[in-house]
Amino acid sequence: MEEIQWTILEENKNERIDKFLTAQNGEWSRSQVQQWIKDGQVQVNGKATKSNYKMQVEDQVTLSIPEPEELDVIAEDIPLDVVYEDADVIVVNKPRGMVVHPAPGHYTGTLVNALLYHCKDLSGINGVIRPGIVHRIDKDTSGLLMVAKNDHAHESLVSQLKAKTTKRHYKAIVHGVIPHQHGTIEAPIGRDKKDRQSMTVTEDNSRDAVTHFTVLECFKDFTYVQCELETGRTHQIRVHMKYIGYPLAGDPKYGPKKKTLEIEGQALHAATLGFTHPRTGEELEFSAPIPEDMEHLLHYLRKK
Incomplete structure (x- = not known):
């Protein structure tokens, strides 16, 4: 279980604790934070609290994040526009309207569901929900995504993104x-x-x-x-x-x-995605034409 702590500053005085916590991480929804509070995993000064608690200066807020439940993501026979594929990397052209990975409300029909059917070997670094996913594009954005098929490729591609050497x-x-x-x-x-x-x-x-x-x-x-x-x-x-x-x-x-x-x-x-191949060191670049609606x-x- 991961534990995170904050000391409340003047700028957050009288702010609801659920709003404050939701703002701390883009991956946390308001409903998820409220559930953590309801389950007693959020404490203020060592005591359980409520979602509508208004924080005070010097409050010690502690969040204990439980280990995520492992979900069984189902492989689905969904057509994929594969632009490139080898033993390490797969590049796909995602259609508008497709969610990249499973999340509340979208456990099926995602790119990950399609990838699991298409290829059995995906990087496990991001767990069962996001296998192989090193970067995302929004549901209603179309275009190119690179996916890692093993952990070595995953680490290399993530490093390139952090170093700003990829072309997007x-x-x-x-x-x-x-x-x-x-x-x-x-x-x-x-x-x-x-x-x-x-x-x-x-x-x-x-x-x-x-x-x-x-x-x-x-x-x-x-x-x-x-x-x-x-x-x-x-x-x-x-x-x-x-x-x-x-x-x-x-x-x-x-x-x-x-x-x-x-x-x-x-x-x-x-439209364009370029990166260094994680195994060969070759500079790769791919393009995909804009979709018909555009x-x-x-x-x-x-x-x-």
Whole structure:
């Protein structure tokens, strides 16, 4: 069992303890935190507490995280668009609408379920829920993902991501007409205090985030861009483009409330992926064309 402790500062005085804990880790949902509190795994000054407890300065908060239950993830015969595969690595082109790995509400139909059917040998470093998964893209983002088939490959690919040596280019359609050809967005990203399911540019509990972008084509009210990730924060491109005033078309979380273009989810595609092969040292680079729905949008905007 993992134990984590915090000493409450003035800035968190009178904040509900469940809200505070949810903000500490992007993987923890509010309902999960409340369940931990209900089960007595959260203590304040050595005593059990309630979800609505309002913390005070110098409170000692302790969270004891139980060992995760091992779930039996089922292999499912779901078609996969495999771009590359060898004994160490598999690169897939994920369709829009597919969740990467099982999570509450999505225990079947995920990329992991499909991978387990396609190949029996996946890295075990991330456990049974995320075998082989070294990075993710959102459910409604399409495009390229690299997956490790053994632990050596997994460690190598994760190291490359941390060292920022991988190549990850995305293509997106955003609201507004960007007036310059290139730009770099350097703004820290953290959990949104007003909406714990969203990320935002903030100095509170944030991590450095850098996105480079290039304008590919301009339309009357939209711009087609290529974004290059230097870091890989949750929802990074979606948050950064909103931050500079050009939110992604179709984005239900960070875009305009009113639907403007016919697309299910954000118009975002992981188009290029490059990395060093973990065993041979060869530099590999793969590309995947944008999906039909984005192609149709571009055709529509060009005629508009």
